[in-house]
Amino acid sequence: MLQKLALGLFLSLISLAAQPVAAANPAQHRQFNSVERAELLKTREAVWRAWFANDHEALEKFLPDDLIGINNGEEKWDTRAIALEGAAQFAADGGRLVRLEFPHTEIQVFGDVVVLYSLFTTETEVHGQRTVSSGRATEIFVRRDGYWLNAGWHLDSGK
Numbered sequence: 001m002l003q004k005l006a007l008g009l010f011l012s013l014i015s016l017a018a019q020p021v022a023a024a025n026p027a028q029h030r031q032f033n034s035v036e037r038a039e040l041l042k043t044r045e046a047v048w049r050a051w052f053a054n055d056h057e058a059l060e061k062f063l064p065d066d067l068i069g070i071n072n073g074e075e076k077w078d079t080r081a082i083a084l085e086g087a088a089q090f091a092a093d094g095g096r097l098v099r100l101e102f103p104h105t106e107i108q109v110f111g112d113v114v115v116l117y118s119l120f121t122t123e124t125e126v127h128g129q130r131t132v133s134s135g136r137a138t139e140i141f142v143r144r145d146g147y148w149l150n151a152g153w154h155l156d157s158g159k
Contacts, residue, residue: 015030020128030053030109037107040114040141048100051083052124054091070154072135076106090126098130099123112143119158134158 010056032040043062049057069078078086121134140152 001125032107032109032114035107040107040116040148041105043141044116044118044150045100045102048122049097049152051087052090052095052097052100052122054087056084056087059087061147063146064149066151069151072155072157073148090124093126095124095126097122098125099132112147112151114141114143115139116141120155 001015019113046058047062050062062128063080063083065080067080067083069083071078076082082132087134099122100116101121105120107118116139118137118139119134120137121132123130123132125131135155135157137153140153141148142148143146
């Protein structure tokens with residue numbers, strides 16, 4: 001009986017000792033609380049709106065130097081410079097964002113790295129012509145110096 005008690009105590013101690021290691025592991029998946037989720041989703045929307053508004057100050061804050069973006073139907077992948085150029089070109093063409101929606105988003109959290117899987121719809125207007133686009137987005141956000149940075153994305157039409 002003493003052996004069973006000692007074994008039970010030993011297994012309990014091992015279980016307790018393993019918990020902090022798992023919690024400290026950045027690859028460990030965890031859930032966001034409602035405040036963290038709201039902050040991230042607000043940042044994600046701010047990034048998209050900043051691009052459509054050609055807000056270079058915001059984009060330089062939210063897009064890291066090592067950005068990689070894959071856009072639907074484009075062979076060349078975005079870097080930070082290309083993303084900034086794209087925003088500037090959209091503005092130069094007289095483009096404006098009419099509508100931005102994310103009807104469904106799932107979030108995976110791995111320490112300071114978050115992956116968002118979303119459905120999106122944008123409606124833009126260029127020279128009086130409106131275009132509605134929708135699809136799927138996989139976005140990577142990294143927490144650096146207290147801010148969420150949009151370190152990468154992959155957009156597709158969902159078809």
